[in-house]
Amino acid sequence: MSGPTHAVVLGGGLAGLLAAHALSRHAGSVTVVERDVLPRGPGHRRGVPQAHHAHLLWSNGARVIDALLPGTTDRLLAAGARRIGFQADQVTLTAQGWQHRFPPTQFAIVCTRPLLDWVVRERILRAGRVTLRQGADVVGLCGDHRRVTGARVRDLDRDETTTVEADLVVDATGRASGLRHWLPELGVPLPDRDVVDAGVGYATRLFAAPPGATTGFPAVNVGAYPAGEPCHFGVVYPVEGDRWLVTLSCTRGGALPAHEDEFEAFARSRLGHPIVADLIASAEPLTPVVRSRSGANRRLYPERHEAWPDGLVVVGDSLAAFNPVYGHGMSAAARCAAALDRVLAAGGTARRMQEAAGAAVDDPWFLAASKDIGYVGCRIDAADPRLVGEHIGQQLRFAESIVEKSVLAPGVCGVVTDVVSLSAGPAELGSSRFLSLMHREETLPRLAGPPLRPEELDVVRLPAYESVPTA
Ligand SMILES: Cc1cc2nc3c(=O)[nH]c(=O)nc-3n(C[C@H](O)[C@H](O)[C@H](O)COP(=O)(O)OP(=O)(O)OC[C@H]3O[C@@H](n4cnc5c(N)ncnc54)[C@H](O)[C@@H]3O)c2cc1C
Incomplete structure (x- = not known):
């Protein structure tokens, strides 16, 4: 074993658990410290509020997770997740019009986040190489400005703070990471940070899909069409349990439906096409509307920090979070874990791990940030x-x-x-x-309308839209 003697991972979300799994191949022992008490099955929890909204795991992320945890995609599919072949299995309205449904070259896995998190978590914890300390709030780091040697952890049940010592500390506490407080406490200047914030907000409801619709009807993505200000988007994803997960979103200045009775009307009046509203008009809603405004692109650059302390690595949303419209956060979390695995396998240092994690998030960062700077009202504080x-x-x-x-x-x-x-x-x-x-x-x-086949329209009992190609 060439890796750390004991590694502690702060945060037991997707990035934290995948990183812990990767570390467990090389470290003597690995502990994950998580504030929430994690549900015993697929369930929501306070620390991952975004789990209510539509999530899509792109093929690259699915492949990386499968390489770390073979068979994960198959288990998700067996539990009711859908494999969406792009572009055949989704109808998409872009700012430049409707997308033809070409034969698929890539895919994405769609299901609810609680299911995805449960399948991954269960597999990692069951393997027994990672110890979970839950109901435990990380309140600071141990060590000094040269080297991080562990974390200070408050047990929420007993209201008692103790120290978890480790020769490698991985921060995976997500967008709300406490690093901005913890680093100055050790006398470490904060790393460079870029922010590109299009002010994206979300509103989501689950619906019971009509019989056969989660397999016999494509996913729907109505993008920013026509391009204007502010932009509104809407997706209908088929998820496990014969349900549709419907998320409506907007950029800065746009409105979100506040109440249940505004949801369909919003989809009808704000989106570039009524298909989302038409689909949910006769579908039974299963949940209230859940809203959030946490879609800024934000990236730290610890790998460039000359005085970055040894023994500390930042991954996942804590390192780089993206506008969720592009669906890249979970794949980036997986790429970070794979990067740690590769570097440890080669006997690399924590600094090398941080460089590799920085490289792993660079493509999704550039894709999201370079698109969002074009939105009117986007706030840019980036170098x-x-x-x-x-x-x-x-x-x-x-x-x-x-x-x-x-x-x-x-x-x-x-x-x-x-x-x-x-x-x-x-x-x-x-x-x-x-x-x-x-x-x-x-x-x-x-295309003048969504390219839907007659048998697909039958499943959802909708009349044909104008879909005759226009020259
Ligand atoms: C609305 C929305 C939609 C999204 N859609 C997609 C999508 O379609 N596809 C996609 O790939 N990504 C999507 N994402 C991004 C995705 O949710 C994240 O990238 C992914 O969850 C990985 O995050 P993470 O594990 O780094 O952080 P998180 O999911 O935020 O997990 C952080 C964990 O750390 C814990 N924690 C926090 N602070 C402490 C502390 N002090 N002590 C102990 N524990 C702590 C939390 O309880 C939590 O368990 C979306 C995000 C949002 C906001």
């Missing part, structure tokens, strides 16, 4: 040279032209889907192969 400067207007126009072609051309769409699913890096969009497709590939006619 990343790719996000500021005179080239930005040109970069945004190129991105628009890519989407415009991608909805109509299968080759371009395939590359874009590889990038969006994190299966290829954004640099692929500048490759000569891709630029040649952009110039030469033939396009199909534009």
Whole structure:
């Protein structure tokens, strides 16, 4: 064993548990410290409030999780999750019109977050190599400005604070991480931080789907169409238990439905197409509306910090959180865990682990932040040279032209889907192969409405929308 003697992971969310699992392959022992008492099955809990909203696990994240924990995707599917082939199994309205349903090149897993978290958590804890200390609030770090040697943990039941010593401490406490307090207490200056905040908000309800609809009808994603200010979005994801998880969202300045009786009307009046409203009009709502406003892109750069203490690594949302519209946070958490695994396998240091985690979140960070800077009202406090400067207007126009072609051309769409699913890096969009497709590939006619088949419309008892291709 070349890894740490004892590693402690702060936070038992997806990033924390996957990181703990990766560490357990190399460390003498691993403890996860989690504030919540974790549910015994798929259940909501206070520490992961976003779990109420629609979540999609892109193929890259699913593959990385399967490599760490073989068979996870199959277990999710067996428990009722859906595998959505992109672009065949989803109808999507983009800012440049309806997407053709080309044969799938990538996929995403959709289910409720409680199910996904439960399947992953159960497998990791059952293996017995990770010790969970729950109902325990991390209140600070131990050590000094040179080296972190553990964490101070308050047992919530007994109201007693003790020290957990470790030669490696991994912070995975998410968007609300206490690092901004804990580091100054040790005399460590805060790392550089970039924020790109389009002011995204969410409102979600679960519905009982009509019989057969979670398998016989595609997922629906109505994006920001027409492009304007503020933008409104809506998704209908088929999830386990024959239910539809419906999340409506907006960028800064947009409204969210506050009450149950406003939900459908909001979907009808604000989204670029009535399909979401039509689907839920006759579906039975199962939950109240849950709202949140936690969608800023925010990234720390500990790997660049010259005085970063030894023995401390930051992963998951604590390291980089993204506008959830792009569905990248869980994949980024998995990529961080895989990065720790790789570095430890090669006998690397904590600093090397931090560099690898920084590299693992860079693609999702760039994809989300570079798109969001185009939204009116987006607040930018970032030094990343790719996000500021005179080239930005040109970069945004190129991105628009890519989407415009991608909805109509299968080759371009395939590359874009590889990038969006994190299966290829954004640099692929500048490759000569891709630029040649952009110039030469033939396009199909534009679609005037969602491309739905008669048998799909039958399942949800909707009349046909205007979907005749327009020249
Ligand atoms: C509305 C919304 C929708 C999203 N949709 C998607 C999506 O479609 N696809 C996708 O991939 N990602 C999505 N995400 C992102 C995704 O939820 C996160 O990236 C993912 O949960 C990984 O987060 P994490 O484990 O780093 O942090 P969290 O999920 O925030 O977990 C942090 C954990 O740390 C614990 N904790 C916090 N503070 C302390 C403390 N002081 N002491 C002890 N424990 C503590 C918490 O209780 C929690 O268990 C979405 C996010 C939001 C907000």
